Amino acid sequence: MADGSGAVEKGFNGKMLNVNLTTGEITVENPPESLYRQYLGGYGIGARMLWDRVPRGADPLGPENMLGIFPGLLTGTPLFGQRWQVVCKSPTTGGWGDANCGGDFGGQLKLSGWDGIMFFGRSPKPVYLLIDNDRVELRDATDLWGTGAITSEEQLKERHGKRASIANIGQSGETLSYLSGICNDHGRLAARSGVGAVMGSKNLKAIVALADRKIIAQTGEVTKMVRTNLDEFIKPLRDFFHTFGTTGITSMSAINGDSPVKNWGGVGVVDFPPETSGQIAGAVINTRMEKSYGCWHCPMACGAESVESDNPKYPYPKHTHRPEYEAMASFGTMNLVNNPEALIYANHLCNEYGLDVIGAGVTVSFAIECFEAGILTKEDTDGLELSWGGGDAMIELLKMIGERRGLGDTLADGVKVAAEKIGRGSERFAMHIGGQEIPMHDPKLQPEYHNTYKLDPTPARHTLYEANKRFGKIPPAPTNNRDYANRGEHHKGALEYMHMVNA
Ligand code: SF4
Known part of the structure; x- marks a missing residue:
């Protein structure tokens, strides 16, 4: 249906890409409209494609696994049009794996003309996929391998222009860490299920999307419907989250029982009381922020970007993303660290290495508790004194995880794998379900x-x-x-x- 402007009220392009990284062959697939009607997009279509194409028993990090990138049905439209979904068989859980993300990549992929990309096989050398509307090709990424996700995004933008949107992995994805995700928009991550490791296992460093179209499904009728309904929908939340982001709930959640404390062994009012946790309240974090940020076309715009750090111990650069609640709680409340600079830097390091903040923060907590119990000693940590509230040691351990250095190599696949390797009763401190670290909401408050x-x-x-x-x-x-x-x-x-x- 059109409104006379030539725009078509359809949320999909009707074509997807199959990329065989072993052979380099790229083929176009035109799924029937019934697929979109039945499964919509994103997670729905992703589940169908994965089910049909990944053989039973496939190794999640082997060539038979599929890495699927699927923008949602509404992605690219003015209606919350920024989210995109990654699907694969997860190395973290051994089952269905998915991770969802904002940023700018999902919209740009859809606008470049594609409703999904399915990667199979394993490239003999590091590559990236360049999508310039209908022109699609694999390029050598040898020079990018080993660089962080934010750094290599900047390098690819220098090469392909500022309008290029990039999804990529950092060092943790390259080294197949189960804690690794896929990054876009200088630090928004599709973080969970080990999707970054699956991308790394395929020797795929990045996907670059260049789109000439500006938006799809934007007719007068759609715009009016969106403005009327969406504004009403987000009004109650917008002021708070636009001002403070999800960071704004961190100190409150430490007290009301929402956040786990001290690797789930503590109590907020005792271990992280208001006089302590208040130092990482949203208003305090905002003093380090320079401007607000929103994912592509998001009416909520809950993000913010920082000034450059002037603390040499925690040197995050200008335009570092404000940490989300999950990052603040997993590094802050869980480890009793209330230094705002340390937490912003921890978040930045995760974005650069391409690490899931939940998995990484929980894994640091696990290591601290093992150290406290004498299961890990300074011999294991290369002399690092791990303790609750120790921001410097937390940052160093995080770097070791991101670089798979020393104990970091043992920890880089998360707490379940680490406990299996360490043994000595450490599994009682490994807070995970099915291999995936438990996030920052305690079911005792929200059953x-x-x-x-x-x-x-x-x-x-x-x-x-x-x-x-x-x-x-x-x-x-x-x-x-x-x-x-x-x-x-x-x-x-x-x-x-x-x-x-x-x-
Ligand atoms: S700006 Fe915030 S609310 Fe909007 S998509 Fe990004 S993370 Fe979600």
Whole structure:
């Protein structure tokens, strides 16, 4: 349907790319419209494609696995059009793996004319995929291999121009760390499920998208509908999150029981009380920020970018992303670190190495608790004294993980693998479900997370619960937080809703 402007009210292009990295062959696939109608996009189409194309028993880091990149059905449109989904068989859990991301890459990929890219095989040397609208080719990435995700994004922008949008991996993806994700827009990560390791296993450093089109499905009718509905939808949240980002809930969550404390062994009011956790409140973090940031066309614009650090111990550069809540809690509340500079720098390092902030922060907590219990000693840590609240040691350990150096090599695949390697009872400090580190919301405060963490196809998912309360059609959960037995219908409704969002 068109409005006379020539624009077509359709949220998809009708074509996808198959890239065989072993042979270098690139083929175009034109899925039937029924595929979009049945599975929408993103997570939905990704699940279908993965199911059809990855053989049973495939090694997640082997050539048979598929790395799929799928913008959502609405991506590229003015309606929350920035999210994109990565799917694969996960090395972290051994099952379905997905990670969702904002930034600018999803919209640009869709506008360049493609509804998805499916990578198979393994390239004999490091490469990147260049998509310039209909022109698609593999390029040598040998010179980029070994560089951080933000650094190599800058290098690729110098090569292909500022309008190029880039999804890439840092050193952690290259070295197949299960904690690695895929980065875009100088530090927004599709972080979970070890998707960066799958990209690294294929010797694929980056995808560069250049699009001439500006937007799809933007007719007068659509724009009006979006303006009326979307503004109303986000109004209650926008002021707070636009000003403070999700960082704004960190100090409050340390006190109300939302955040886990001291590797899930502490209590906020005792171990990280307001006089301590208040030093990483949103207003304090904002004193280090220079300007606000939003992912592509996002009406919420919950991000911010920093000034350059003047602290030589924590030298984050200008335009470092403000850490999200999950980063603040996993490095801050979990490790009792309340130095804002250390936390912004930890977040920056994760973005540059391409590490999942949840996995990396939880893994540092695991190491501290092992050290406290005498399971790890200074001999294991190359002389590093690990302690609760020790920001400098936390940063050094994070660098060791990002570079797989010393103990960092043992820790780089997350707490489950680390505990298996270390032994000596360390598994009791390994906070994971199905191999994936547990995120920063304690189910004792919000019982829905019990089900979500344990039962979702992506275990330890933190993005499901929020939607539940705000959408009336989902059967309500019991109000008694200790009633775990009667949440099936509620969980099913919430899952269906969230799977729709992810598509
Ligand atoms: S700006 Fe914030 S709310 Fe908008 S897509 Fe990015 S992370 Fe999500």
